[in-house]
Amino acid sequence: MRIRPLIVDVLIAVALTTVAVLLGEESAAQGWPELDSLGYGLVALVNVPVVARSKAPLTVLIVVHLAWIAYVTAGYWPVVCTFGPMLILYTVASLRPLRVSLACAGLMAAVWIYAGAISAHAVMASVVGQAVGFSLVILRFGYVARRSAELARQLKREQDERARREVAEERGRIARELHDVVAHHMSVISVQAGLATFVFGSDPATARTALGTIAGTSGEALEELRRMLRVLRAEDGGHDGEEPAAPMPGLARLDEMVERVRAGGVPVELRVTGTPRPLAPGVELCAYRVVQEALTNVLKHAHGAAAEVELAYRGGHIEVSVTDDGKGVIPARVRTGSGHGLLGMRERAKLYGGTISIGPLSEGGFAVRLTLPTSARAAARGDDATE
Structure with a gap:
C-alpha cells in the first residue's frame, strides 16, 4: 500500500518535533537555558512547517530559518533546532535549480555561523567548518536526488515514446496486411459478383463459374485473415493448445493468384x-x-x-x-x-x-x-x- 506524501510529511514533522523537544530537555546539562513556553513554541515553529515542504519548499525554508534565528537570538541551545532547517534545505535542493539551492545553503550556513558568533563558548573555526560542511553535504544529496528524479522521468518518457512507436509500427504492419489481404480478394469478388449479376438470366453457366470463383476467393481471404489473427495472437502470448499458424503465402502461390486475377477478367x-x-x-x-x-x-x-x-x-x-x-x-x-x-x-x-x-x-x-x-x-x- 502506498502512503500519501502528506501523511509522510506529517509523520516526519512529528518525529522532528519530538526529537527536538527531547534534545531540548538536555539543554541545562549542556550549559544552556532550559526550554520554557517560548522555547517550546519556537521549537514547534522551526519543525512543524516541514509538513508543507513538498508544496512550498522555498516559503517553508524562509519561515523555518526565521524561526531558527529567533530561537538562537533568544539564547537557547542552537543544536536543538538544526534538524528542521537541514531537512528543508535538502527538500529545496531536490526540487529546485542549483542556483536557488546554493542561495538556500548559504542562508543555512549564515544562520549556523550567527548562532556560533553569539555563543560565549563556541569555537568559530569548528562552527564555520560545520556550517559549510553540513550545508554542502546536504546540498549534494539533494542535487543527486533531483538528477535521479529527472533521469527517471526522462527514462519514463523515452519508454512511453518507444512504446508508442512500437504500437504505431504494429498498427501499420497490421494495416498493410489487412489491405493486402482484403483489397485483392474483395476486388476479385466485386468483379465476379458484377459478372454473375449481369449474366444470371442469360448465361447460367458463366454465372455459376463466377459464383464458384467468389466462393473460392472468399474462402482464401478468410483463411489468410485467420492466419494473420493466429500470428497476432501468438505474438501477444497466445493460448496453449492453439493450432499452429498456417504458412505465409509465398512465391510458390503466384500461380494461384494469377489464375484468380484471370478469373476476374x-x-x-x-x-x-x-x-x-x-x-x-x-x-x-x-x-x-x-x-x-x-x-x-x-x-x-x-x-x-x-x-x-x-x-x-x-x-x-x-x-x-x-x-x-x-x-x-x-x-x-x-x-x-x-x-x-x-x-x-x-x-x-x-x-x-x-x-x-x-x-x-x-x-x-x-x-x-x-x-x-x-x-x-x-x-x-x-x-x-x-x-
Whole structure:
C-alpha cells in the first residue's frame, strides 16, 4: 500500500518535533537555558512547517530559518533546532535549480555561523567548518536526488515514446496486411459478383463459374485473415493448445493468384526465369504482396488491360515486375505511386533492403519493378550479380 506524501510529511514533522523537544530537555546539562513556553513554541515553529515542504519548499525554508534565528537570538541551545532547517534545505535542493539551492545553503550556513558568533563558548573555526560542511553535504544529496528524479522521468518518457512507436509500427504492419489481404480478394469478388449479376438470366453457366470463383476467393481471404489473427495472437502470448499458424503465402502461390486475377477478367501472363530456390519467408511474403497489390490495381483501375508478371531469380537477389499494356485508365494517385497500397509496397521493399520503382511507361501502361536481396551479404553490398 502506498502512503500519501502528506501523511509522510506529517509523520516526519512529528518525529522532528519530538526529537527536538527531547534534545531540548538536555539543554541545562549542556550549559544552556532550559526550554520554557517560548522555547517550546519556537521549537514547534522551526519543525512543524516541514509538513508543507513538498508544496512550498522555498516559503517553508524562509519561515523555518526565521524561526531558527529567533530561537538562537533568544539564547537557547542552537543544536536543538538544526534538524528542521537541514531537512528543508535538502527538500529545496531536490526540487529546485542549483542556483536557488546554493542561495538556500548559504542562508543555512549564515544562520549556523550567527548562532556560533553569539555563543560565549563556541569555537568559530569548528562552527564555520560545520556550517559549510553540513550545508554542502546536504546540498549534494539533494542535487543527486533531483538528477535521479529527472533521469527517471526522462527514462519514463523515452519508454512511453518507444512504446508508442512500437504500437504505431504494429498498427501499420497490421494495416498493410489487412489491405493486402482484403483489397485483392474483395476486388476479385466485386468483379465476379458484377459478372454473375449481369449474366444470371442469360448465361447460367458463366454465372455459376463466377459464383464458384467468389466462393473460392472468399474462402482464401478468410483463411489468410485467420492466419494473420493466429500470428497476432501468438505474438501477444497466445493460448496453449492453439493450432499452429498456417504458412505465409509465398512465391510458390503466384500461380494461384494469377489464375484468380484471370478469373476476374484480366489477361495475365506469368513468366519465371532463373532457377527457383528457397528464400527467407519475409522476402517471399514481400514479393508476393507487391505482386498482389500491383495486380489488384490493374483489376480495379485498368479495366481491359492485359498484365504480365515476371519473376527472375538472380545470384544474390530476385527481381519481380508487374506491367500492364495501358488500355485501362489508372487514377492519378496510382500513376504517381501515392496510393496507400503503393506506399505499403515502398515500405515493404525498404524493410527488406530492396528497391522498387513504380510509375507509367513511356510507351503506355504502368509498371511496378521490385528488386530484393536474398542474403544479408547481398543486402549489405548491393550484390547484383546474375546467374
